[in-house]
Amino acid sequence: MTAGEIIATVAAGAAVVLVLLFGIMAFKIGRMADEATIAIRKAHENSDPLFNGANTTLTHVNTQLERVDGITANAQAVTGNVSALTSVFTATLGGPLVKAAAFSYGVSKALKARRKAKGEIEGKHSRPARRTRKGVRK
Numbered sequence: 001m002t003a004g005e006i007i008a009t010v011a012a013g014a015a016v017v018l019v020l021l022f023g024i025m026a027f028k029i030g031r032m033a034d035e036a037t038i039a040i041r042k043a044h045e046n047s048d049p050l051f052n053g054a055n056t057t058l059t060h061v062n063t064q065l066e067r068v069d070g071i072t073a074n075a076q077a078v079t080g081n082v083s084a085l086t087s088v089f090t091a092t093l094g095g096p097l098v099k100a101a102a103f104s105y106g107v108s109k110a111l112k113a114r115r116k117a118k119g120e121i122e123g124k125h126s127r128p129a130r131r132t133r134k135g136v137r138k
Contacts, residue, residue, distance in 0.1 A: 001009075
C-alpha cells in the first residue's frame with residue numbers, strides 16, 4: 001500500500017465516523033422534536049380549560065361592573081339631590097339665621113360693653129384687691 005492509499009483509507013474511515021455521528025445527532029434531534037411536539041400538544045390541551053375559565057371570570061366581572069355602574073349612577077343622583085337640598089336650605093333659612101346670629105352677637109357685645117363701663121364706674125369707689133402669700137392679687 002502506498003501512502004496515498006493509506007491517506008484515502010483513513011479519510012474514508014473518518015468520513016464514515018462523521019456520517020455516523022451526524023446520523024446519531026439527527027436521530028436525537030428528531031426525538032427532541034417529537035418530545036417538543038408532545039409538550040406543545042399537552043400545553044394546548046391544558047390551556048383550553050384555562051381560557052374557558054378566564055372567559056367565565058370575565059363574564060362575571062362584566063356583570064359586577066354593570067352593577068357598580070348602576071350604584072355609581074344612583075350615588076350621583078343622591079349627590080345632586082343633596083346639593084339641591086343644601087341650596088334650598090341656604091336660600092330659605094341661611095339668610096335669617098345669619099341675621100339672627102349677627103343680632104345676638106351685637107346684643108352680647110353691647111351687654112359686655114355696658115357691664116364693663118358699669119364695672120369701671122363702680123371700680124373707682126371700691127377697695128383695692130388684697131395680696132395673698134404668693135404675691136398674687138385676689
